[in-house]
Amino acid sequence: MDKRFYFIAGDFLSNLLIALFAGLACSALISTKWPMLLAMLVSMILGMLIAMIFSVAVFLRYFGAMEIMLPGMISGMLAAMVVGMMASMQNVSSITAMLIGCLIGAIVCVLCWTANSIITKKAA
Amino acid sequence: MDDHVTRDKWDKAAEYFDLMNGLGPEKRWGPHKQNLFSKMKGNVLFLAMGTGLDIQFFPPDQHITGIDISPKMLEQAQLKAKAYPGTITLREMDVHEMDFADNSFDQVFTSCTFCSVPDPVNGLRAIHRVLKPGGELFMFEHTGSRYFPFNLMLNMMTFLTKNFGPQMNRNTDANVLAAGFQVTEIQLIYLDVVKMISAYKPA
Numbered sequence: 312m313d314k315r316f317y318f319i320a321g322d323f324l325s326n327l328l329i330a331l332f333a334g335l336a337c338s339a340l341i342s343t344k345w346p347m348l349l350a351m352l353v354s355m356i357l358g359m360l361i362a363m364i365f366s367v368a369v370f371l372r373y374f375g376a377m378e379i380m381l382p383g384m385i386s387g388m389l390a391a392m393v394v395g396m397m398a399s400m401q402n403v404s405s406i407t408a409m410l411i412g413c414l415i416g417a418i419v420c421v422l423c424w425t426a427n428s429i430i431t432k433k434a435a
Numbered sequence: 436m437d438d439h440v441t442r443d444k445w446d447k448a449a450e451y452f453d454l455m456n457g458l459g460p461e462k463r464w465g466p467h468k469q470n471l472f473s474k475m476k477g478n479v480l481f482l483a484m485g486t487g488l489d490i491q492f493f494p495p496d497q498h499i500t501g502i503d504i505s506p507k508m509l510e511q512a513q514l515k516a517k518a519y520p521g522t523i524t525l526r527e528m529d530v531h532e533m534d535f536a537d538n539s540f541d542q543v544f545t546s547c548t549f550c551s552v553p554d555p556v557n558g559l560r561a562i563h564r565v566l567k568p569g570g571e572l573f574m575f576e577h578t579g580s581r582y583f584p585f586n587l588m589l590n591m592m593t594f595l596t597k598n599f600g601p602q603m604n605r606n607t608d609a610n611v612l613a614a615g616f617q618v619t620e621i622q623l624i625y626l627d628v629v630k631m632i633s634a635y636k637p638a
Contacts, residue, residue, distance in 0.1 A: 318463060363595065372455055375463035377577050377628050384588045430582065431623045 312424045313378070321374030322382065326420035327413050329365050329383045330390035333358040334412030337391045338405060341398035354395025355388050362387025382423040390415040438504065438529050441553055444599060445485075445505035452486050453511065461488055464575070467624050468492040468546065471573055471631050475499070477541030480565065481523075482530055483548035487512030495520040500540075502528040530558040535565045542566075545574045549610065550601035559614030568638040572616055577629045579604035585626055608632065 313319065337354045345353075362384045370379045390412040397403050397411075469492040476497075481489070484501035485508045493499065498521065503509050506527050516523040528534065530552055543562050552558040562572060580586045589603040596603060608630075611618055616634035623630050 313463060321459075359591065363592070367455075371459060373459045376456070376460045378463065378625050379459075380592065381585055381588055381626070381628065384592070385584055426582070426585075427626050430626050434621070434623045434627065 312427055318374060318378070321370070322378060322424070323417070323420050325366070325370040325374060325379050326382055326386045326416040328416070329362045329370075330386040330412040330416030330419070331409045332365065332412070333361045333387040333391040334394040334408040334415075335405060336361060337395040338398050338403045338408035341395045343399060343401065345399045347396055347399045350395045350399035351392055354391040357395075358387040358389070358391025359384050361391070382419055385423070386416040386419040389419060438531070438553060441529075441551070442504050442506075445503075445551070446507040448600065449486060449505060449507035449511055452508070453488065457488060461491075464624070464629070465492060467631065468575055471575055472544065474571075474573060475542065475544070478539065480535070480540040480543045480562075482543060482545045482562070483551070484509065484512050484516075484525060487515035489546045490515045490519050490523065493519060493521070493523075497521045499523045500526065500535075502526045502530070502533070504529050530561055533561050533565055537564055538567045538570075539565045540567065540570060542571045542573065545572075545576065547576060547601070549574065549576055549607045550578075550603065550605055555605060555607065555610045556613050559610055559616070563615050563636055566636045568636055570636050572611070572632075572634040572636070574607070574611070574632040574634075575630075576607050576632065577601075577603070578607045578627075580626055580628050582627065585628065589628070 336357055341350045341354060366380045366383045393415060394403060394408045394411055468489060472492050473494050475494055479497055479499045481499050481501040484503045501523055509525050509527055512525055516525055531554060543566055549555050566572065579589050593603045608621060611632060611634050617637055618632065618634045620633040621630055
């Protein structure tokens with residue numbers, strides 16, 4: 312893991328914002344009329360697309376390439392999937408969707424740091 | 436030069452390449468690249484010079500030949516090469532069709548190159564040909580991953596990026612071995628995705 316504060320903050324911020332927007336987009340798109348399975352699949356694809364666009368267009372330039380894109384895509388996909396499935400069962404407010412997104416983004420970011428630490432130490 | 440597809444792809448990317456990659460990725464990977472490039476000595480070939488972003492990490496007073504398939508990329512590298520305190524000769528050349536004599540170079544360096552070479556094993560065989568026996572290959576590359584879910588993500592990203600940029604899921608470690616090199620060290624930088632590979636051509 313990169314120990315420089317600039318990159319720690321950048322990793323965290325990018326995951327939080329990607330997951331926040333992925334969750335928000337799914338809460339706006341998916342309604343209780345959607346079957347849950349379809350909602351889940353559409354949300355996952357949408358989440359990954361949002362992550363890809365945000366990573367390449369915004370965060371890559373400032374914080375790095377693979378270190379931003381890989382966790383970002385996982386955050387975006389998971390946040391969108393969870394919010395999308397919830398929105399197919401009940402109304403999900405924008406605030407709730409953003410909070411869920413932020414929480415998932417933070418968890419994925421920490422898990423990716425942990426995975427990086429384990430994998431790179433194992434190989435050393 | 437036959438590979439118009441790759442050349443055109445990178446000619447198009449040249450305009451915005453420094454804007455996209457010049458700050459974050461270079462700042463993040465800079466210390467690792469500087470460490471790898473500090474091993475430069477003798478007659479050095481640098482593959483895929485691009486816009487010359489890596490020149491800032493080269494140790495001074497080296498004699499380096501830099502090649503790239505894209506003339507537009509090399510145009511942007513010219514100024515950086517001129518400012519380098521040593522000698523950098525830039526040539527437009529496809530790695531598959533290098534016109535250097537056999538056993539010409541003491542060392543070959545690559546930096547995020549083999550995600551974009553269309554035929555990576557043959558590209559590495561071409562490097563093997565121009566390296567002297569015992570010559571060294573140093574690579575800073577991003578590759579595919581063998582760990583879930585990173586491998587899944589990299590495969591999906593490749594589906595989107597292969598038409599305008601790099602392929603994210605290459606097995607460069609295996610390709611280096613397949614081309615006839617002996618690998619001496621693989622140092623992981625981020626997951627098993629961003630790494631430095633050291634190898635040599637057996638004498």
